[in-house]
Amino acid sequence: MGGPLAHDHGPLGRSIIRIWDSRGDVAGAGFLIGPRQAATCAHVVAAAIGGDPEAAPAPDGPLTVDFPITGDRDGASAPITAHVRAWRPILPDGTGDVAVLELAEPAPPAAQPPPMRRAGHVWDHGFHVLGFPAGMQDGVWASGTLRDSQGTRWVQLQGAANGRPITAGFSGAPVWDSEIGAVVGMVVAADDDRSVSTAYQIPIEQVLGSDPELMPNPYRGLEAFGEEHSAYFHGRDDDVGRLVDAVAHHPVVAVTGHSGVGKSSLVRAGLLARLRADGARIAEVRPSPAVPARAALAAALARLLAAAPATGPTAGPTAGDLAARLATDGGAIGSVAAEVAALAASGAEGAGGVLFLDQFEELAGESPAEARELLRLVATLIEEAGRAAGPGRRPLRVVLTLRLESIGELLAPDGPVAAEATVVALSPMNRARLREAIVGPAGHAPGLYFAPGLVERILDDAGTAPGQLPLVESLLTLLWERREGGSVTAEAYQRIGGVSGAVTRSAEEAIAAYSATGDRARLRRLFTLLARPDDDPSGADDHPEARFARRRIRLDGLPTPLRRLAQDLAASRLLVIGRGVDGAPTAELAHQALIDHWPRLRGWLTEDLGFLRWRDRLDQQLARWERAGRAPDLLLRGASLTEARRRLSARPGDHTAAHRSYIGASRGRRARRRTALVAAAGAVVVATAGTTFAFARTGIGGPAGRAAAPESVAGASGATGTAPPPGLEATAPDPGRGLTATAAPFPSSGPEASAQPDDPAADSPASPGPADPEPAGTPECDERRICFWTEENYTGDKFTFPIDLSSTSECNDIGFTARSAYNNSSTGESQRLHSTDTCSVIGPDAETVLVDGQAKPSIAATHYMHT
Structure with a gap:
């Protein structure tokens, strides 16, 4: 195989691969687009190992590739085996012709994906490209100017006069735009007339679009990491290890820390991803103050048991059946525990089942009694299931997230799970860990580079205070969207406003389209519905330092205009659409950082503090009424009902359907009682x-x-x-x-x-x-x-x-x-x-x-x- 080139041409040269056929000739070129992924043309693959480049099934067989320019004076890299990962054959209209390869082993250390960028108007931009035409297996450079796209949306490449013509050996090579400073496409075809030197490139977005996983945004903004994002989750290896060890030795593990420190992300992308890979069965539930503790637990257990192999004609008990059995303190709970105990025998050794009670802190804050009751049920179930499974077996483990201020009450020495629980405290990231969280995901984003010194500047500005992580993630998302030629620049960082301005910038850009007065009024109503006071309710109603917390609401409880608005804002990552315990769609703010760092929202909430405190009390009354089966004794009466009716009349758009139903039921009860009193008074009149x-x-x-x-x-x-x-x-x-x-x-x-x-x-x-x-x-x-x-x-x-x-x-x-x-x-x-x-x-x-x-x-x- 060929030797090294004298000039490596920077990141472009170090990204290029040669694809060899069975005769030892170069079939074409390709280039690195990920840690182990490379792109080339479908017809190059067919020429190397056989097959039809116009047929839908990808050729089945290994390819041999190497890196001719590694920056190493000792020569090209050793041969590497690759297989087709994604395949778009040549289509009848002439489009397609893309193959994505998966390398069987890592690329050489010096090899790296080049900066890549979707280009707009490129007419007369200069380009250069490295190919391997017949007889030149070590490679040869060609240059020229870019023209515009034609019918197939391929972009024309016009070779330089008297320059090297772009011929068949250039297929699959990356095209470098000299003005943009990034790869903008891949060579796909050339004219047979060598005197003209005209060729075509497939735009880079079409190349990467052949495999949707190739070009995701590696940063999460204000959204939490899920299990599916574990590859992008960096900087928490030590904490994940501590958490895995805690779960292995304790049936109840509480993950604590300040808001914004990353508790939910650590559990999902760190712990649960690892436990699931080890064979554990996992179910997640987010308890709600409006749902009785046993119903929330039953919903999670139903999902957990449904994941186990069916032992009979059905896949597992229903949530309703489990809730009924959990409502007793006798043998019925034991029967549930016996089913849970079977999980220990059905999965991998020591795997069992894991329940994740996410955002448990919200239930603890809004309804401490329900939180304690849920923990009591959990403790009883763990004890009974352990007894049924036998000595040394842990068929059920529970992980929950708590704010620091909730630990004392819920995990007190005399609490329901004190003997079973351990606490894993999560601190804000130090500088080294935060650096990992910033640069680690960039390895999964083809061609993403940070300008020199920018990472250190971000670290300086972020500091180590609680709540830093969502700010940095939001910043990185904005920087990704504003990258230039594959590079994240200091200029973009400055325009965004740095770490502190990232959340504000994201939020303001997301709502910029809603400029009409009516739209802004709906925005304010929606956002204030998604927050609640989180401080002393006896404080002043306009206190600028008042605390607020997120509030999750049902989508079907919103008026149609607000429901549509919530769905639109979810696309911009300001809101998250999920599902409640009952399966109904819900909406909530993407992160507490929006409340803490977005001045517009903070101003709305502070101005409405008095109303929000009243509505929070109404929420608590409503939740008690719902938990008690809508008991008439818990309806509003007298002055409370009068105030509720006045508030509803004055601000009908600031209430959910559940509020209106509760107030309406209270009015109906008062009407019925007055009717009964009329009848009683009439009897008195008759008697006298x-x-x-x-x-x-x-x-x-x-x-x-x-x-x-x-x-x-x-x-x-x-x-x-x-x-x-x-x-x-x-x-x-x-x-x-x-x-x-x-x-x-x-x-x-x-x-x-x-x-x-x-x-x-x-x-x-x-x-x-x-x-x-x-x-x-x-x-x-x-x-x-x-x-x-x-x-x-x-x-x-x-x-x-x-x-x-x-x-x-x-x-x-x-x-x-x-x-x-x-x-x-x-x-x-x-x-x-x-x-x-x-x-x-x-x-x-x-x-x-x-x-x-x-x-x-x-x-x-x-x-x-x-x-």
């Missing part, structure tokens, strides 16, 4: 027909003649739109009393007979004000009764309720101003009726409506809890 009582509007207290307050029950005034506390029924007046009271009648028909109850102003509770003077006398209320009046100083319409209906530790909303007195002298116990803003805390700061039967005036109750 013909009798009229006078109730003094000057107050219960006063002259001695009025010290004994009347204790009748009448309907709430239609003028004020009042109603009794939800959950309580009006009782008939004491028949022993000789007084009754007049009151405005209820609406004659259902709750829609008057619009006033739905008026937010009518439903809003009065704000607590300065205390009125103590009444001259305590209003009377029968023993073991609780009484409400609708006006100041225990006047207006009065409602009396028995203790068995009123005595409760649950929070009850009152949509009207209430005055109450309670007398429980028969028990001698201290009784209190508290009025608070939220019912979340009943303590020293709560206003006490009545104590030991002594009523206190001027309490505007928004919620009450009787203890």
Whole structure:
């Protein structure tokens, strides 16, 4: 075979391969496009090993190739065997004619793919190319100018006058554009008339397009790495090793670290890819506050068991069946554990099954009780499955991701998995590891080079602070898209704005097309739907340092315009479309870095902080309602419902379908209760027909003649739109009393007979004000009764309720101003009726409506809890 050339011509020369036929002649050229991949023409392969270049099946057989220019003065490389990896035969229209080869061993160290670039207008660009025509197996250079594309979209090559003609031996050679400084195509054909010296090249994008895996963007931007991206995952080898070791020795492994440190990517692209290669069966689930713990676990187990070989007529139990069995603490859980234990025997030794609870930190933050319950179920299942599998076997292992601040509560010494769990803490990348993450993936991108000094500049700017990784990944994605001639330049880095400007630049470019006012309004609604407050809810509603976190929502819960917008933005990597536990499509922000580093989004969220805090509370109430099977007792009532209706009316586009359903169900319940109250009041009226009582509007207290307050029950005034506390029924007046009271009648028909109850102003509770003077006398209320009046100083319409209906530790909303007195002298116990803003805390700061039967005036109750 041939010797070395005197001039290696830089990266172009070191990328070129010779393809030899069985007679020891050069059949044509090719060039390196990946670590072990090379491109050439289909007809060159056919000439080397036989076969039809126009037939669909690729020739089956090994080829012999070498690198004639390695930069090594000792000569060409040793021969290397190659096989056809991708094949596009010559098509009837003349296109095609591309073959991608896979080398059986690595290319020589000096060999490398050349810079490659898709070229636009190339007319009169100079080119040069190295070929191996007959009798010149060591190679010869030719040059000329590029013209334009013709019918096959091949680009014409015009050889230089009196220069070397481009003939058959040049087929498969890379064409170097001297102005662009990169390979822009591959020689495919030449004219038979040597006096003309005209040839053609296949554009480089068509060459690489023959194998879609050849030219992927090796950087992930704001998206996490998955198992399929493990080849591009660099810089975490030590951490992957620690994690593999932890999983081998502990059934529960919690991966912790700050947001943006790369927890999910480490688990998926590092740990899970390695475990799956070792034979483990893997299922992933992302727990949601709206889904009961056992349902989330059942969904993951169903996928895990479905991956095992079928042992009967079905492939495995359904999620519903598993959820039902997990709902018990007896033998049913044991039966699930027995099926899980079988995984240890069905796979490779020690492989078993692995459950990945991704973003577990979100469940821990929004619903700690559900998080603890899920961990309790996991611990029980691990214990039972281990017992069923036998000593020394670990049929089930669980990996979850947690923020650092969640560890103390969920993995406390007395927690549900404390004895089983270990923690792997993930730190931000140091400089050496971050360098690997930057330059490592470039080896998978044909011809990608960093300008001298640029990698060090990126490392200087990135530092070692938490959250660095998504910023750098976003930067690298932008640099990849702006590479010039295969090189990442310092100029591009400067235009982007460096590390700190990468996220902002990506986001702003993605939304640049949405310039209309309506489009921007929809953008704001969508992005604020995808975030929630992650700080103290009692803080100021416009605090610039407030924290926010991502919020995942169902796509089918969005209005159609927002749903389409979310799908469009997913293509730009700002959003990620996935699936929830129930399989429904979901959308979420691609990374927390968007919230932390994109000023526009940060401004929107800060301006809306008060609304977002309210909506976060609504989400929590909605989740409790869903988990409890939509229990009526967990619907909104009174002031809470009034506020929800007001918010929904003012900002209908900022709510999901689930919000609207919840608020609508709450309205329906209130309407039904009001209808029932109308019926009860009607019965009272019938029972007391013909009798009229006078109730003094000057107050219960006063002259001695009025010290004994009347204790009748009448309907709430239609003028004020009042109603009794939800959950309580009006009782008939004491028949022993000789007084009754007049009151405005209820609406004659259902709750829609008057619009006033739905008026937010009518439903809003009065704000607590300065205390009125103590009444001259305590209003009377029968023993073991609780009484409400609708006006100041225990006047207006009065409602009396028995203790068995009123005595409760649950929070009850009152949509009207209430005055109450309670007398429980028969028990001698201290009784209190508290009025608070939220019912979340009943303590020293709560206003006490009545104590030991002594009523206190001027309490505007928004919620009450009787203890």
